[in-house]
Amino acid sequence: MLVNIDEIKEPGLDRRWDVSREALDAMVAGDRAGWRAHGGVQVDAHLEKVERRVLLRATARADLEADCRRCLLPVAAVVPVEFELTLVPAEGARAEGGQRGDHPHQPVAGSFDADEAQEEVFRGKVIDLDPILREQLLLALPGAPVCGEGCKGLCSVCGGNLNERECGCVRTVPDPRWAGLSKVKL
Ligand SMILES: [Zn+2]
Ligand SMILES: [Zn+2]
Incomplete structure (x- = not known):
């Protein structure tokens, strides 16, 4: 131009x-x-x-x-x-x-x-x-968009699109950073 x-x-x-x-x-x-x-x-x-x-x-x-x-x-x-x-x-x-x-x-x-x-x-x-x-x-430019407010995202276990189907994975995996703390003797 x-x-x-x-x-x-x-x-x-x-x-x-x-x-x-x-x-x-x-x-x-x-x-x-x-x-x-x-x-x-x-x-x-x-x-x-x-x-x-x-x-x-x-x-x-x-x-x-x-x-x-x-x-x-x-x-x-x-x-x-x-x-x-x-x-x-x-x-x-x-x-x-x-x-x-x-x-x-x-x-x-x-x-x-x-x-x-x-x-x-x-x-x-x-x-x-x-x-x-x-x-x-x-x-x-705005930040990365979401496709809709209700977007459920991807399953953190299998990577499936949760908007399409509920895969049934157990997603409450303990955070490994905290798992280490349970071994610490106070
Ligand atoms: Zn989305
Ligand atoms: Zn899954």
Whole structure:
């Protein structure tokens, strides 16, 4: 998803992209909850130029899938992502690091709250939204889902899916960590 800043005219620029399932899969790869692409992701972005900075507002709907954390069956979910950030040209970016410690009482320009106004630096005339979307998407990902509140999970003895049938295993196995304690003489 590339935008040339010269395309952004006075009223702002609205763009929509459909990111493929393969590209979405690469973006969420390695997520701890195991989210993977089920379909693609649709991204709607609005860009506005304010002096040399670019304000970006975007919403996306990622069509994802992850394994139920109890029974491991795949669960599909559409994860909404919404973000707003300021893109700052590299040439005009404030020097990062060091300065804040040197001037602890210097007011931060516009008293931006770091969470409210995120900044990203771009170089040249072309803004690549892919890494930005990836970052925001990873932030928006929920933990591993459950297929339903009533999911009974897997039997700890035979591994059978307890939603499908009750296997009859005795699952009240004494915890081996406590078994050791019974031998300790107090
Ligand atoms: Zn489940
Ligand atoms: Zn069982």
